[in-house]
Amino acid sequence: MSPEERAFQERIDADIKIEPKEWMPEAYRKTLIRQISQHAHSEIIGMQPEGNWITRAPTLERKAILLAKVQDEAGHGLYLYCAAETLGVSRDELMEQLNSGKAKYSSIFNYPTLTWADIGAIGWLVDGAAIMNQVPLQRCSYGPYSRAMIRICKEESFHQRQGYDIMMKLARGTPEQKQMAQDALNRWWWPSLMMFGPSDADSVHSAQSMKWKIKINSNDELRQKFVDQTVPQAEYLGLTVPDPDLRWNAERGHYDFGAVDWEEFYQVIAGNGPCNRQRLRTRVKAYEEGRWVREAAEAYAAKKAARAQAKAA
Amino acid sequence: MSPEERAFQERIDADIKIEPKEWMPEAYRKTLIRQISQHAHSEIIGMQPEGNWITRAPTLERKAILLAKVQDEAGHGLYLYCAAETLGVSRDELMEQLNSGKAKYSSIFNYPTLTWADIGAIGWLVDGAAIMNQVPLQRCSYGPYSRAMIRICKEESFHQRQGYDIMMKLARGTPEQKQMAQDALNRWWWPSLMMFGPSDADSVHSAQSMKWKIKINSNDELRQKFVDQTVPQAEYLGLTVPDPDLRWNAERGHYDFGAVDWEEFYQVIAGNGPCNRQRLRTRVKAYEEGRWVREAAEAYAAKKAARAQAKAA
Amino acid sequence: MNEQEALFEYLLRLGDNALILGHRLSEWCGHSPALEEDLALSNVALDLIGQTQLWLNLAGEIEGKGRDADKLAYLRDARDFRNLLLVEQPNGDFAMTMARQFYFDAWHYLQLQGLTGSKESRIAEIAAKSLKEVAYHLERSRDWVLRLGDGTEESHRRMQAAIDDLWMYTGELFEADEIDRTMIQAGLGPDPSALQESWLDLVRATAEEATLALPQPGWAQRGGKRGIHTEHLGYILADLQFLQRAYPNAVW
């Protein structure tokens, strides 16, 4: 380890935040860019499954809440791209990586939203899992990322409550609505557990990332925490978690749960999820069709600046 | 009048059909092309207002009937373009005229279909008026046109009955349905009367066309006939024709009716109807987006022919 | 039609404009040219949904038949909608959306300004609250007309096409009918025709600055205010109302 590296690690160990202009190992920078941009991409792609129900939300209030939520996701994407930009990569570069299929985003968004209950389930489960992942990252070592996480977590927990509220209304509603809620739980439960990533045993890069404090907890730890938090919530709703192996283990003080189907996980990651192609195409289409608008805005700004300069001269 | 012209007119006077390869005055040919192609264009553009409800038809049977009807209109367009082609103009030329906005089509199709009842009203009133115009044309002097009219009239009268049947179901239905039916009658009544064209006094070309037997009755005659036929049908439905001046005139043996708002008529003709722009754009879009398909079909046919020839050689 | 009935219709117009335009804007969410626009378009849509709730709830109260904003938004068919034809026009490209927005915002601002003087205090209050939001909408849509009009060749061409295309839907904004006249006489709302000059001044000045040619006054499409819409509205409602129609009496 070079003296610089040692000093760097000491700062991290002392919980001092690393800021953009400071020295950092290239691998730290690269890992962070990958992690932050994946998170940003997930926010952007995540707008689609929920956006799918904005025009069909069942009341004006639900419509406003959902629209505001999807809007927040655009905002989160923006914070995160900004955080990544402090590491020397532009938003356009990152978007190109997303559009070309090189960059990853959270696989959960490759599942379709089939009913209104899916909007509830996403808020409750998907945002719930996301928060579980993100709360510790508020303490991560990179200053801009840590600060972005603080803002994001505040909004996410709001979203999660809204999602749970949708589920509650359905679970307390007509038999059809209750069935809709159960069905959504059935479909979103396992993909939500997969959001924490592969089992620690199979997880690469984890040790280094934890040392750098850009990963705080292990995947399995967080997954367990999520299950422990969510199962009682499901019970309160009167819904059944779709896992026959799920039971309280008094000895461990945790719920035991069944094995995740990692074959499905890897298939979805590999591009074979129900909506991978659709999500990416929608994104590329928006980006490409917006190009002339972005160019026009730049051209106008340049003209305006030139005019202001001419006037000043 | 030249000897040819005299002979031509004598044949017409003797009710002998003129066939494609026979001599005819240039003005007769031109007038016929204009008239037949306008009629063809009307069939094609007329697919749009009704097509607007195919995906929303209220039962499977209604959906099938409506789809078959719009399909018939495509078929009528095809017969008529073929009839026009016998006069030495290609379908492509005619379509270019339509797409460029040079050619006219029946103005009635520039009104929107706003409810399911409009589908009934179009069948009952618009097809009713069309039949009124077309039945005499079965006896017109030009053979191919006359024969096309015979086929078309048969199908149109079927369509009219279907339209009336929709109106009947609505008029005998819930209060909301009855209101829907009345509303459709209110909106389609006057445009239907306009379908017969301006009053005889203001109608150009009529005398020559009647002499040539490509126009058989005067506009006002047909309009009166339509009113006389339709008013009792409306009464049978329990609907009110939206004309305060409408009353039976025992002396004339006809209904008197109010003055048509020709200002509106000319506005719509001039391109200012509610849907003129939309109708034309939809048509042009279909035509342009279909170009590569038509080209591929031609290319394939050419290849196939070449292969067959090579094989034969 | 008595004054109360006219007022109900009048409030439907206000609410339906906001509802349908908000719906159209919400269709952009996730598909706009840049994240900043996803945020901004959603903001405008959210303001409009909020205004919809205020106007339609008040309409329901005036009607007195127990219909609230949701019932009015989700359980009327197209012929009972009272929005202007302008707001139901498809999004088209970004220039079309912004031209539609600018034409509407410029009118909406003047209309709300007039309504702040309404003798009905609830109308005046809603108008005052909305006016602040719409001042920002107008600033933004005007800015985009300038940017696109005076941006690149392509953006100029698209923006010119958009302002030409939508022009025929602007005449309806200023036509007073019986309901408007009842409102004017009762001191409840402004005279639409009195707004036209200010609107034209702003639109003309903006077009000029944006190097765009304003279309000549011509035939105006009309009908939205009395429920004669374009064929687009029915499809909007099919999506908008699906859940309420498919699951009657459910609570969401």
Add this chain to the structure above:
Amino acid sequence: MNEQEALFEYLLRLGDNALILGHRLSEWCGHSPALEEDLALSNVALDLIGQTQLWLNLAGEIEGKGRDADKLAYLRDARDFRNLLLVEQPNGDFAMTMARQFYFDAWHYLQLQGLTGSKESRIAEIAAKSLKEVAYHLERSRDWVLRLGDGTEESHRRMQAAIDDLWMYTGELFEADEIDRTMIQAGLGPDPSALQESWLDLVRATAEEATLALPQPGWAQRGGKRGIHTEHLGYILADLQFLQRAYPNAVW
């Protein structure tokens, strides 16, 4: 699930395939590349609507709860639809529509052929009637794959893209589940997996003649048969069912 329940589900699959594909094709009416195609696509759509009525009416009879074809078509939500994912995919361009049609027709033909041997005579009868129609559909869609594949450069590119794009929805056609197995055992319907070879032979030969490269077998999208659809179906139903939902209990 007993045999009767399985049969009901099975008939829904047959009916829903016809309903949803017929709906998609009917969207072309008036927008197709040539009048001849407006006629031809409508013919196919009409056949499919007719088949929908036969299958869904029979399904309703088997169910025995008083639901006829219209009730089943117009009053179920997306999760209760049982069509293959393939048929609900958007029309795209004409190549996409024809690729979808060819993949489906080739399977549909074999499926109906198998069903003509059903021990349930009503199924066998509907299958025999439909088979004649579908033989023509298949001839036509196969012909278009040839024309577009071996037409111009542009049409080749588009047709290749279409057969690639839709390939992942074809695996589901041949997967037997519990319901299929119940049908096979009862002699009511054919084994889907037994159809795959003939299907592949036809598709392969057609692709070759059309100068197209057939995609490699890969991950198959599945779910339609048990009601897990793509996001497209909900929008189809919003239009399809609007009137029945908006005016409950009305007769049309």
